[in-house]
Amino acid sequence: MGEVKLFFGPNHPGMHGNFSVHMYVEGDIVKRARPLPGFLHRGFEKLMERRFWYSNIALIPRICVPEPDINEACYAMGVEKIAKLDVPERAQWIRMIVLELARIANHLMAVGGVGGPIGLYTASYWGTADRDRILDIFEALTGARVYHMYIVIGGVRKNLTPKIEDMIWKTLDYIESRLPDYENLIFKNRILHSRLKGRLLLTREQALEMGVTGVGLRATGVEYDVRKVDPYLFYDKVDFEVPTATDGDAFSRVYLKFKEISQSIKIIRQALEKMPQGDKVNVAVSKGSALRRIVPKGMAYAHIESARGEYGFFVVSDGKNKPYRVAVRGASYPQGLYGIEKYLPGTRIEDVPLWLATMDVCAPEIDR
């Protein structure tokens, strides 16, 4: 049987977002694969240079759709590093709570995302439904469900009220009570085991050579997490573990995400207890109206551990009221481009969406 070229693109229902892979297949086996991004290129890096420092907050959440808060946080942290700005302590705790809530939401969606390609639709329905509870918190806190524009340069936009704190406590209790059900019905399910166990293996050396971060790396037994290695905000003041696995297969990657949900719940609870009270949650970079504020000359790289791995913003300022250059490090750049080309050959066609789902290839952050 000869080699057939198969275009696996955004119009395919099994595709994970607006991304495409050109595959050369023989029967069911992928012989060669070529990633082709670009369907979602919106030119964010160029657009950011043409907008004011503060206006960019409204633009950048759109770089990554499932977890938009990491963009605002990275950008704000980068600018604060250049300007040597002291962010109020309460604002930093609130940022941590928002980032961890976003991580839970993204992991729930990712568990659901794996359910689609393998045919275990319960996971999709449950994940999406429980994620909506987190979006309710975001709606109460920020006024928006998906793109929050909440973390701004110098702090956060609004204070966390006791009513919303109460809502967070209740939602966390609810999600925690759901976790045993997920474990029993989804992670002990035969469909999930037979489709994911031992598939798409990655060794520790391959993962480190490729430059993968996040669960893709931790599933190979390395305890590398930016929150632990290079602590930002107050991650060094809370107690949490970094779950790891040694199998390096698709199942352990999904299972690690599930385990991280309970760690995030732990972090948010500690943050809510340790957070100081007060009204001051933001400071200005410089004087004047928000559109005219300038940032001193300099460059800095700020990175955080997103749900998919290391996510970073490289910010350059030339001392004017607009950024000189902003570069985005998408967390799924290595596994989405190099990983597809190198590690997909030899797998079956139906495993390709599993690579995209379990390695968290996110097209919008590759294209930008």
Added chain:
Amino acid sequence: MTNSMNDVVKSLEGFNPFIEEIDEREVKVTVSPDRVIAVLETLKANGYSHLSLMTCVDWIDDNQLELVYILFSWKDGGKFIVSTRIDRNNPKFFTVKELWPVARFYERELHEFFGVEFEGNDDMRPLFLELWDEKPPLRKDFDPRDYSRKKFPDRKYEKDVIKEAKIFRGEING
């Protein structure tokens, strides 16, 4: 600067670098273009083995392009921003795909967005843009508004209500 980063900075002294401390765990190292690969190799051997980002900054007033490599160490959490400046009119540099395979894609991206040529990297096909016919778009002298006005000019549109009503009634074919 942490102690372990201080040791690494000392091992770079032979390359005549310009050291700038941005943060407690972030250091910028500026070197001349011919020493960049050696500096990167030294840093990689010292534990800074993760290439976080490779990017470029266009300094149009100095007529230079600044290439930036951000290296991260999983051991001590330090970041090194290795930077060098090359000529803007003839931007040529060497590939680092032997050190980090993923750099191949970063270089492809920089070739597309900044027009930098990387010697040793043959794969310079466009990655994100299709049928691009202008200068590299992330250069400072490229104006996206002018480009879209030229590429997609405004068309005159006059509303003819009577004709539209006739089409709607089915009296004429629209």
